[in-house]
Amino acid sequence: MRARIVALVVIAVLVVTGFAALIYSLTRPDQEPIQAKPSAQLPMVDKASLERAIHDAFTSQPPQSVICERGLIARVGQSTRCDVTMSAAYGIQPTVTVSSVDNGKVSYSMTPAVSKTQLEAAVADMVTRTRNAAPQSVTCLSGLEGKQGAVAFCDITDSGYTSRRTALVSEVSGLAMNYGLTPVLEKSVAETSLAAQLRQSGRSADAVNCAGDVESKVGATQRCTAVISR
Known part of the structure; x- marks a missing residue:
């Protein structure tokens, strides 16, 4: 008999998944009035x-x-x-x-500012550099304002599933905009972690599947399903 266990993977503290968010910066041009x-x-x-x-x-x-x-x-x-x-x-x-x-x-x-098209190209490049593989597609919901703390949301499709990432502006000086993607607990890592926790509790899962990545921010959740034989 198999039991399906549905769990919520909860991020209680900020998690860095082994790589730093890539930061893009534009060389500051001459600040004299044009x-x-x-x-x-x-x-x-x-x-x-x-x-x-x-x-x-x-x-x-x-x-x-x-x-x-x-x-x-x-x-x-x-x-x-x-x-x-x-x-x-x-x-x-x-x-x-x-x-x-x-x-x-x-x-x-x-x-x-960064337009929607420009942001999609930059995010695709960030993901490619981090994973050494290009995503299937990147669709951002908007462009990105040139203000510190400004955010934009982008959906990244890779290996058959789509996850949402947040582009965050960390610094603005003149025309220089520094921004990057907030790190996430990747889907595969979350699945492996849940399977390990189940083994430690004395239950071995035949399969673990999470719906997507988990954003690394306090209170972030993701639904995961584990199939366990009895």
Whole structure:
């Protein structure tokens, strides 16, 4: 006779599963105000000039490409967003806002952020580096704001099951954004741990299956099923 035991694996303290969350950081560009001349015919910074000015701001680590949604109207408070690609796995999407217009010169500031597509590429790269194997897919629910403590949730599908991970911003300085994935108790580790606990209690499980990974935060739970022969 077999009995099915359903258990909740509970994380009581933070658990690190043998690897540190990979942290992505963008080299901080020159912090001096960026300036560009508006078009002589229209009161705006044209798209090409804006892209060139942003590219040139990254003096120590030039981006592979800069693509802005549109040009920037030369009026304080006007803004646009630009996709800055640093590598195949990493980029940012800063919001560019006009801060002042003086004698034909437009000065503007940039606020960092990561788009949904950029975050998915970065998370896939983090998982690949950690497990030495690429996940089947990564789907993030949103992009990531450039604010310390900001979070975004991403679903990672690998080996036939999907787990949710949290991308967390740890530090922001200028355009530099440091963020990584919170560590988890992996599904296989949770299953092995539960099987070992059952053996110690005098019951040997024929099979143990957990629904997914367990987030490493206080109070996190995951449902696991053990089949035991009597």
